[in-house]
Amino acid sequence: MGRWSYSSRWTVEECKTITTKFLNEHKYFDGGVRWGGMNWSRNGEKTGSIGFVVSTVEGDEYIRFQYTQTDRNTDEKTELDYKARLDWTPCYFGGRRWWFICPLVINGRVCNRRVGSLHLGGGKYFGCRHCYNLTYESSKESHKFDRVFREMGVTAKQAKELFK
Ligand SMILES: [Zn+2]
Secondary structure, eight states, X not given: OOOOOOSSOOBGGGSEEEEHHHHHHTTTTSSSEEEEEEEEEETTEEEEEEEEEEEEXXXXXXXEXXXXXXXXXXXXXXXXXXXXXXXXXXXXXXSEEEEEEOOOEETTEEOOOEESEEEEOSSSSEEOTTTTTOBOSOTTTTHHHHHHXXXXXXXXXXXXXXXX
């Protein structure tokens, strides 16, 4: 894994994103090891799909990603199969809030940030917003994320901490 360079910064909206909220809603955190998948589309056109395995087994919590990435320039296909660790914190109202531990290695160091969403930016691997240096679309658009943050149960200020 390495660092990618971009001619322009990607926005969160352009990326394929997976959130712990999605996994939670689809019962992937309800125990044991669960298999699943996810599709993305843009303007009605399918832009990608992945398979994954989620383990909430005590002491071995992870999400394993399995997908094929096609290089935009060379059309070369790469089979990806790797894990990102999962972590959880107790919820105020009981239960657990789950987090991804960003698995990206930047300049020889594992990111290890605890995040609620991982993005497939310009690279082959899922990583956090910070690693991919993502930006949000216009400030007008950023209000869209106020709602997302509310749904995540965090304030905009906390969210800023999460994504910094
Ligand atoms: Zn990261």
